[in-house]
Amino acid sequence: MALVSRALGAFVVVAEELHFGRAARRLHMSQPPLSQQIRQLEEDVGATLFTRTTRSVQLTPAGRLLLDRARRLAADADAAVKAVGRLARGEEGSLTLGFTHSTVYRVLPQVLEAFRARLPNVELxxxxxxxxxxxxxxxxxxVDVALVRLSPSMLDTELRAQEIVRDRMMLLMPADHPLARLDAVPVKALEGLPFVAYSAEDSRYFHEVVERVFARHEVRPRIVHESFLPTMVALVEARMGLALVPAPAVAQREGVLTVRPLAGVEDGLDLASLHCVWRRDASNPVVRAFVEVLLQQNTAPG
Known part of the structure; x- marks a missing residue:
């Protein structure tokens, strides 16, 4: 294969120069070996490629056909090499990206926009x-890579995790709730109040964060329902109870819902981390490219 490739390359140069001496100089070789290489190629293909006289060298019809095909082969080979390089660098290919609901308000839109701008040829x-x-x-x-709320019990040695942002947990309530008059709500004020909690099965991470806050302050609201984030917001709007939600997850709706920070909480106790998770042995180069874009867009703490 290498010999054929070199012979075709030499043929193309001779066909472009139509002069063996100039072609030999372009190829950094002497003329006799070049002439021998072309004759061998003619024998291999079973056709005369050039008509030679003492004054000129011209392509035969077979030579013109081979020149056209050789140029196509060279272009295809060059395109293939470049495509493989782009794939190896993660500039082409595909990526299956997983995300949780709470990422759609802050992290996901920005990283998708940046990723599309940098790697438009990757299929998501x-x-x-x-x-x-x-x-x-x-x-x-x-899933190749995921943006998740990572509970320590979810991680194992097969996976890598990088913290992206930290979101403060805020108290979500109807805008006319009595606690909405406060700039910050003491955790103790939640004792016995109706509360919409996170499901330990469907929202394990947020369940653990909220339980940690309540346990540390020895507070126990009255749990009226357990669910996951989008449904919880609807239940708070329906006045079934209050809820703790990550700050970016709920936009305040004038006259309907509002949020307040918790007062008197130890540093970091009310923070919820968002992680990027992927396999340690991930073979998809796009994973590395995505993580690079993500880290450029977001750095913890948030």
Whole structure:
């Protein structure tokens, strides 16, 4: 194959120069070996490629056909080499990206815009699930990389995790709730109040964060329902109870819903981390490219 490639390359140069001496100089070789190489090529293809006289060298019809095909082969080979390079650098290919609901308000839009601008030729498949399902998807290879709320119990040695941002947990309530008059709400004020909590199964991470806050302050609201984030917002709007939500997850709606920070909480106790998770042995180069874009857009703490 290498010999054929070199012979075709030499043929193309001779065909472009129509002069063996000039072609030999372009190829940094002497003329006799070049002439021998062309004669061998003619024998291999079974056709005369050049008509030679003492004054000129011209392509035969077979030579013109071979020149056209050789140039196509060279262009295809060059394109193939460049495509492989782009794939190896993560500039082409595909990526299955998983994300949780709480990422759609801040992290996801920015990183998708930046990723598309930098790597427009990568095909993206988006999957929205709970964090537990996404981590399992990464572990089994169904998801390349995921943006999740990572509970320590979800992680194992097969996975890598990078913290992206930290969101403060805020008290979500109807805008006319008595606690909305406060600039910050003491955790103790939540004792016995109706509360919409996170499901330990569907929202394990947020469940653990909220339980940690309540346990540290020895406060126990009255749990009226357990669910996950989008439904919880609707339940608060329906006045079923209050809820703790990550700050970016709920836009304040004038006259309907509002949020307030918690007062008197130890540093970091009310922070919820967002992580990027991928397999340590990930073979898809696009994963590395995505993580680079993500880290350029977001750095913890938030």
């Amino acid at each position: 498949e988006l999957k929205q699930f709970t964090s537990g399902l996404l981590v399992e998807g990464v572990r089994t290879g169904r």
